Amino acid sequence: MDQLDFKPYVPEKTDMKEFTFKAVFIGVVLAVLLGSANAYVGLRAGMTIAATFPAAVVAMAFLRVFKGTVLEENLARTTASVGEALVAGAIFTFPGFILAGVWDNIHIWESIMIMMIGGVLGVMFVIVLRRTLVNSPELPFPESVACSEIVKAGQKGASGAAYVFGAAGFGAFIELFKNSKSFQWIQEYKEFFYKFNPSQIQFLDGDNNRIGEAFRHEGGMYFTSPAANSAFLGVGYIIGTRLASITFSGGVFGWLLLIPLLLFINNSLGNIFTTNPDTSWTDIGHAVWYFQVRPIAVGAMIVGAVFALWNMRKNLTEGIGKAIKDMQSIKAGGEVESRIDHDLPFNKTMIFTGILAIPMAILYYYFSGSIVAGVVAAVVMLAAGFFFSAVAGYLVGIIGSSSNPISGLTLSTVLIASILMVMMGVQGSSGVAAVLGVAAVVCCALGIAGDMMQDLKVGHLLGGTPRKMEIAEIIGVVLAAIALPFILMMLHEVYVFGSPELPAPQAGLMAMIAQGVVNQEMAWPLIIAGMFFAVGLILIKSPSPMLIAVGMYLPFRTTFAIFVGGLIKYIYNRIADRKKLPKEERQLADNKGLLVASGFVAGESLMAVILAFIVLGDDREWWSLNLKDMWSASPGFLDGPGFWIGLLLIIPIIAYCLVALPFRKDKA
DSSP, X not given: OOGGGOOOSSOTXXXXXXXXXXXXXXXXXXXXXXXXXXXXXXXXXXXXXXXXXXXXXXXXXXXXXXXXXXXXXXXXXXHXXXXXXXXXHHHTTHHHHHHTXXXXXXXXXHHHHHHHHHHHHHHHHHHHHHHHHHTOTTOXXXXXXXXXXXXXXXXXXXOOHHHHHHHHHHHHHHHHHHHOTTTOOOOOOXXXXXXXXXXXXXXXXXXXXXXXXXXXXXXXXXXXXXXXOHHHHHHHHHXXXXXXXXXXXXXXXXXXXXXXXXXXXXXXXXXXXXXXXXXXXXXXXXXXXXXXXXXXXXXXXXXXXXXXXXXXXXXXXXXXXXXXXXXXXSOTXXXXXXXXXXXXXXXXXXXXXXXXXXXXXXXXXXXXXXXXXXXXXXXXXXXXXXXXXXXXXXXXXXXXXXXXXXXXXXXXXXXXXXXXXXXXXXXXXXXXXXXXXXXXXXXXXXXXXXXXXXXXXXXXXXXXXXXXXXXXXXXXXXXXXXXXXXXXXXXXXHHOBTSSSBOOHHHHHHHHHHHHHHSSOOXXXXXXXXXXXXXXXXXXXXXXXXXXXXXXXXXXXXXXXXXHHHHHHHHHHHHHHHXXXXXXXXXXXXXXXXXXXXHHHXXXXXXXXXXHHHHHTTOHHHHHHHHHHXXXXXXXXXXXXXXXXXXXXXXXXXXXXXXXXXXOOOOX
8 A cells, every 4th residue: 555545543633642651651561571471481482472462452451441542552562562572682692691601690780781772772773764664565564464453453342351361361370280389280291212122233344244343222212292381382373383383393303313313323322321320311312402402403593594584685685775765865853744654853863872882882891801892892783783673674574573583683693793702802701791792782672673663563553653652662671671681580590591491592502603603612513414404404495494493402392382382273274264254254363363372371471480489489388388288188189190181181271262262252
């Protein structure tokens, strides 16, 4: 549609309440809550879920009580989604400081500064790029359009809040009952190891004469059930059958091909049983995954990220060129007549961006110990941040923020910064810290840029004022940056970054690359093997080598659960197709399914954060002890077959909710 023919939901000349205290307050509270939930699910599953949809519904539900307008709801949603975007940048990089040995835990002040500088810069970059991307008729902005339809439906009374809150409550219930020692009758997954019979290999010459010793090889196959995890099932449902299947294929490659192969080849692993009788084959299988399969996955991720950027080169070049051309045509600080095209002043935005370079340089000097390195790193960050923010915004316009590959873009920054640190002689922990610092700021900027571009498009469709939304985003970034580092610190102390509970795949990748380049400690044989594996995938035109590599990097039960969520979405789509619903009804059903899945993700993740608070408060043992005494009348109940309850009861219930509830007719 031509921009001149565009008519927003709220006419541009309407005088309606928009930037109010209640809208901003609700948005900030939701930003912290949704950011906390996404921190947990992102560290576990390696991907975050766009908060725009649940934020829109929850904001509508709360503001309806206070008789808020649709523009207040839009502004609250815009502010709320900041938390998810900002924490995505943090979880993809901050754990890397710990995994690289630079930090022993999350450093609060450094983390606040990184998130605040990166987030505000993301807002500044988007202000420059907004007109080009939001007004482009070539960018469909699928998630933005879907979100605007949800908001419009909410004005007619169909807010969908019941679906979000109901699913969130059930997800929280599952997390509570499988993690509390008092109620642990749901076992999330079951893993076991099938040990093959030992085999011998002899070296023979051409006449079948023995010319070498016979080697006795042992090994086996690792198996696990899908995790009865509402968050992972919700993630698989949201990203869809195709992406869930691609991710799971990486798990199959890593766990069902590479681990048995490496166990068979590494005959000496069997000697571990002699020195440590308590070690099981399952433990050894996990060790092989952690120390050998994951570096292979890292190599595949590197090539996958480069290949993804190469595939987008034409669109990216056109998008960046268009942004620069549009930027040159805008008069500095010039006002526009239309309220829906009124941004923060362009000249002040550029000045403030330059001012932010000063604390950036100071921060990088703190990390690297070199003034020159600090200044160079700041310049690199500004250039890379703006370029990749344009990339992120452009990709959001095509595929939505849920699939925005900011980790791949950040990886490019890590490689550039690592080489620069080596060239300037900054090595050791200081060099690694400087590289990760650059990556963290860039990643936070990209997260905000992609999310904000989506929010501004929603606001554009609804008739929101860009200037007011931009101010709300800055407020949300500053306040969320103060709160979220404490959540990350707590999650590490309870679940530990890099463990099977919180594998933090992207952060581990960033740490490994930074250490490998700066300190020349990279496990090059495994990394290179992973690179050639990705090259092979590219040659056979395999979809998304990056996602396959992420699947190799994650625990198998996680990718299996995501795959099951994708299968549930497939069943839903088949049923919806057979019903032959009218376009509007199908869109309504799709939105309901999305809200239910988002509720599952948010509910389980928030309960995990609450339980972490309990653990840190040293209350859990007292709490569990007392409640266990209350359950002592049924001792067999606590020791029951929790695995079967999860597999045959919990997963089917979640599947039923995701398939049946979207077709439910709401009461008028």
